[in-house]
Amino acid sequence: MSGRAKRVKILVGGVQLRDGVSTVTEILGRIFTRAGLFAVAMERGYASTIYGAHQYDPILVTDSPPLSYGDPVYDVLVALEYDSNPDAAEQPNRDTVLRHSPFLRDEGILLYDSSTGEIPTDSLRARGVKVFPVPARKIALTELKREIVKNVVMTGALFRALDFDGDFTHLRQLLEERFGRKGRDVVDLNLRAAQRGREVVEQVLAEQGYTLEVRLEPRPSGRRAVYISGNDCLGIGAIQGGVRFYAGYPITPASGILEFMERWLPRYGGRVLQGQNERESIRAAIGASLAGVRAMVGSSGPGISLKVEEFGVIGATETPVIIVDAQRAGPSTGMPTRPEQGDLNLVIGGAHGDIPRIVLAPSTVEECYTLMLEACELADKYQCPVFFLTDLNLSEGRKTVLEDLFAQRPPIRRHGILREEEVRGRPYRRYEVTPSGISPRILPGTPGVVFKSSGVEHDEFGFVTIDPRKRAAQMDKRMQKLETYLREDAKPPYVFGETRGNPVMVGWGNTRPVLQEAREILLQRGIRVALVHFTHVYPLPKHLVEPLFADAGPVVVVEQNYSGQFADLLQRELLIRTRRVLKYNGVPLYPTEVADAVQRALHQEGAVVRIGSSAPVKVEVGGDGSDGR
Amino acid sequence: MDLMAVKVWEENAVPKHRIQWCPGCGDFGVLAALKQALVELEITPHELVLVGGIGCSGNIRNYLNGNAFHGTHGGPLAYGLGIKMANPHLQVICLAGDGDTFAIGVENFVHICRRDPDMVLLVMNNGVYGLTKGQDSPTAGLGQAVEVWSEEHPPMVDPVLLALASGATFVAQSFSGDVKHTARMIVEAFQHPGFAFINDFSPCVTYNKFNTYEWFREHVEFVPPDHDPSDKDAAWRLVQDFARRGKVPLGVIYRNPRPRTETRRLPIWETELADVDVEPILATFR
Numbered sequence: 001m002s003g004r005a006k007r008v009k010i011l012v013g014g015v016q017l018r019d020g021v022s023t024v025t026e027i028l029g030r031i032f033t034r035a036g037l038f039a040v041a042m043e044r045g046y047a048s049t050i051y052g053a054h055q056y057d058p059i060l061v062t063d064s065p066p067l068s069y070g071d072p073v074y075d076v077l078v079a080l081e082y083d084s085n086p087d088a089a090e091q092p093n094r095d096t097v098l099r100h101s102p103f104l105r106d107e108g109i110l111l112y113d114s115s116t117g118e119i120p121t122d123s124l125r126a127r128g129v130k131v132f133p134v135p136a137r138k139i140a141l142t143e144l145k146r147e148i149v150k151n152v153v154m155t156g157a158l159f160r161a162l163d164f165d166g167d168f169t170h171l172r173q174l175l176e177e178r179f180g181r182k183g184r185d186v187v188d189l190n191l192r193a194a195q196r197g198r199e200v201v202e203q204v205l206a207e208q209g210y211t212l213e214v215r216l217e218p219r220p221s222g223r224r225a226v227y228i229s230g231n232d233c234l235g236i237g238a239i240q241g242g243v244r245f246y247a248g249y250p251i252t253p254a255s256g257i258l259e260f261m262e263r264w265l266p267r268y269g270g271r272v273l274q275g276q277n278e279r280e281s282i283r284a285a286i287g288a289s290l291a292g293v294r295a296m297v298g299s300s301g302p303g304i305s306l307k308v309e310e311f312g313v314i315g316a317t318e319t320p321v322i323i324v325d326a327q328r329a330g331p332s333t334g335m336p337t338r339p340e341q342g343d344l345n346l347v348i349g350g351a352h353g354d355i356p357r358i359v360l361a362p363s364t365v366e367e368c369y370t371l372m373l374e375a376c377e378l379a380d381k382y383q384c385p386v387f388f389l390t391d392l393n394l395s396e397g398r399k400t401v402l403e404d405l406f407a408q409r410p411p412i413r414r415h416g417i418l419r420e421e422e423v424r425g426r427p428y429r430r431y432e433v434t435p436s437g438i439s440p441r442i443l444p445g446t447p448g449v450v451f452k453s454s455g456v457e458h459d460e461f462g463f464v465t466i467d468p469r470k471r472a473a474q475m476d477k478r479m480q481k482l483e484t485y486l487r488e489d490a491k492p493p494y495v496f497g498e499t500r501g502n503p504v505m506v507g508w509g510n511t512r513p514v515l516q517e518a519r520e521i522l523l524q525r526g527i528r529v530a531l532v533h534f535t536h537v538y539p540l541p542k543h544l545v546e547p548l549f550a551d552a553g554p555v556v557v558v559e560q561n562y563s564g565q566f567a568d569l570l571q572r573e574l575l576i577r578t579r580r581v582l583k584y585n586g587v588p589l590y591p592t593e594v595a596d597a598v599q600r601a602l603h604q605e606g607a608v609v610r611i612g613s614s615a616p617v618k619v620e621v622g623g624d625g626s627d628g629r
Numbered sequence: 630m631d632l633m634a635v636k637v638w639e640e641n642a643v644p645k646h647r648i649q650w651c652p653g654c655g656d657f658g659v660l661a662a663l664k665q666a667l668v669e670l671e672i673t674p675h676e677l678v679l680v681g682g683i684g685c686s687g688n689i690r691n692y693l694n695g696n697a698f699h700g701t702h703g704g705p706l707a708y709g710l711g712i713k714m715a716n717p718h719l720q721v722i723c724l725a726g727d728g729d730t731f732a733i734g735v736e737n738f739v740h741i742c743r744r745d746p747d748m749v750l751l752v753m754n755n756g757v758y759g760l761t762k763g764q765d766s767p768t769a770g771l772g773q774a775v776e777v778w779s780e781e782h783p784p785m786v787d788p789v790l791l792a793l794a795s796g797a798t799f800v801a802q803s804f805s806g807d808v809k810h811t812a813r814m815i816v817e818a819f820q821h822p823g824f825a826f827i828n829d830f831s832p833c834v835t836y837n838k839f840n841t842y843e844w845f846r847e848h849v850e851f852v853p854p855d856h857d858p859s860d861k862d863a864a865w866r867l868v869q870d871f872a873r874r875g876k877v878p879l880g881v882i883y884r885n886p887r888p889r890t891e892t893r894r895l896p897i898w899e900t901e902l903a904d905v906d907v908e909p910i911l912a913t914f915r
Contacts, residue, residue, distance in 0.1 A: 239907065
């Protein structure tokens with residue numbers, strides 16, 4: 001039975017750096033996007049080395065916008081490995097096949113580089129897998145005399161296996177744009193490479209008598225789309241949101257923001273500083289913000305830990321800075337290339353003493369853009385740290401995004417900055433006590449007026465004080481900003497389904513697409529579960545959230561960390577008990593496993609279900625073990 | 630000196646009688662010198678940003694007119710860097726102690742010397758952590774003959790040598806007991822196009838009983854008029870020569886501006902940020 005595929009999940013694997021895994025998926029993502037399809041490559045499988053580790057990039061292709069990247073079940077496996085020493089008894093470089101073929105569905109497709117010999121595939125063939133040995137590297141080296149085109153040979157082979165881009169219209173266009181300037185020869189060489197890959201697949205099809213069941217068809221819609229990462233989207237958001245100073249120190253997975261900003265911000269009149277350390281970065285951003293520029297820093301957990309000291313400075317001096325934390329698995333250096341939602345406690349609790357702060361966590365690549373626009377306004381308005389929590393997959397993962405998104409752009413408003421005519425001849429108090437808690441600032445250089453700004457406790461003028469009344473007044477004033485934020489700007493969570501009387505799944509940040517899909521699965525199983533998902537994480541908009549949980553069934557918080565950091569916040573703020581589904585093994589959440597785990601958690605009060613753990617279900621001490629709340 | 634002009638620098642500041650430095654503190658001399666220099670330079674308070682460090686010395690930011698900022702221990706240079714990168718029209722001076730600059734903030738000091746932002750750093754160097762009651766700072770031990778060292782009590786950091794080694798383009802030394810000369814150094818520092826570092830000896834009368842005013846008067850000596858400050862080798866030689874003779878040089882030891890790229894104030898206002906076209910960015914992701 002042959003037909004148009006609505007959904008194909010491909011995994012491309014190989015040796016990091018050597019085999020060009022990301023080059024292949026990048027080509028695929030762009031071409032599928034141009035063809036009007038939707039590509040989602042959010043699960044990044046690479047290691048914190050430059051060369052030699054096993055790397056894999058799953059990429060889901062669909063003909064309508066998918067909810068999430070889906071379960072780790074692949075229709076197609078592309079293995080780029082070859083053996084540098086084909087005579088060795090042990091063949092070490094077959095990781096893609098060894099590790100991922102258990103997740104290749106029956107009747108699926110395997111393409112592998114057979115340049116250094118064929119590999120045993122009987123067990124796969126027994127499952128109906130169609131196996132295509134493609135000597136891509138050999139063809140590139142011996143026939144085309146350029147090793148670099150081996151990935152294009154494989155891409156051509158893959159396109160044939162998917163019955164996609166039969167005349168290479170899309171591939172040709174991409175090659176011409178990319179290599180056109182290098183000359184016709186380069187484009188032709190690459191097209192010849194693709195054609196050779198195609199021929200190899202044709203030959204296998206003829207020899208083996210395979211019939212291909214899937215055909216990936218372009219769906220030109222006329223709507224422009226980009227294939228883009230969260231880091232890039234938030235960079236565009238920051239530029240449109242008026243950020244003109246960015247500082248960062250190299251760290252995975254936030255380096256992409258630094259690279260983006262270095263490339264683009266100067267073209268919009270801004271400056272980018274690669275700090276000599278994490279502290280120089282954030283301090284320079286504070287300085288730039290003091291001078292009036294919208295300023296942002298980006299880092300990941302280890303770097304954020306180093307910046308904590310300055311959270312207090314930002315809070316006490318009331319100097320706005322946007323702080324992006326592209327989370328990765330901690331603690332300590334942890335797993336630099338693996339996702340986690342483990343920094344929530346750090347950003348809501350980091351810094352001694354109390355400061356006002358706002359924590360936002362985008363739930364999709366698109367929201368990396370839209371929520372960043374909001375972050376820019378909030379930082380300016382509330383003169384406090386605004387944290388922007390993404391994670392490794394959201395930062396570096398790529399997907400097809402319709403360009404209409406970027407037309408959404410509310411005008412920039414500079415909040416609470418007094419101009420010369422508003423202050424001239426009047427005594428100016430930088431930390432004036434106001435009902436909102438927001439004290440209008442002036443920028444240095446405003447004629448006829450100066451400010452004194454300080455991280456030492458100060459009076460309204462900014463002069464040092466330990467006077468108990470003045471101290472209390474300043475603390476009250478600063479923290480009042482959170483009340484103002486909750487009243488004027490906090491947003492309710494996403495709500496899917498009816499929470500009243502039903503079990504409720506709760507999530508925050510980048511997991512929303514997976515949780516939505518898990519909910520669909522549970523609904524199909526007859527479990528009427530609602531999903532409440534937060535992007536405005538802190539301060540928790542209690543007044544907007546409490547009614548949702550008032551008559552709800554059991555509450556299961558799903559998040560990617562060991563302890564359930566958001567569950568703790570929710571319990572503390574709403575005085576409700578939560579059950580937890582937690583995953584912290586460095587692998588992203590998948591819809592079916594979440595559905596299964598939530599189902600298990602619903603059986604028992606106090607349940608903590610740990611996905612991927614050796615002790616998968618634990619009941620909290622103090623849980624009474626009874627069903628229901 | 631125009632007294633009325635000096636008075637301007639006492640507005641928007643903590644009143645004189647409320648200044649919280651010990652009587653005789655060297656920082657009074659720095660304050661007086663700073664006011665004189667600012668008058669001479671005809672800087673207006675609103676265009677000046679004083680970035681204070683942590684410690685007694687950092688309080689100077691509130692003891693005179695001008696915008697002021699104060700954050701973490703060791704942070705002033707990095708805040709100043711950001712301010713200056715954002716708005717090169719501002720006059721920025723970082724005012725910090727030796728602990729702030731050469732201990733907890735040494736990472737900034739070294740790299741700011743290389744980055745060379747057009748701002749001034751005046752270190753009020755007294756060899757001790759005064760505000761926490763006199764612990765040794767990295768510059769403790771100036772002029773003291775010690776024969777055996779330990780991990781707990783290592784030899785001192787010489788700020789001038791560290792600055793030279795780090796690529797600073799202006800290095801000067803002053804003694805706050807000589808207000809006029811200190812003011813002169815501040816003026817020259819502001820006039821230097823790039824990062825200008827002044828190591829000012831500012832005696833702590835309470836906790837440093839060795840490097841007293843008397844000690845400095847006996848040991849300071851002006852840089853000879855034939856010294857060529859643009860010659861780095863000469864600068865090294867001068868420092869070593871003075872050290873051999875047990876003397877402390879005062880004056881401009883090194884001054885050699887680097888060619889700089891022109892920068893402008895970054896976009897701040899709505900009008901400067903409107904109508905941003907991100908099409909060129911999107912084009913790279915298609």
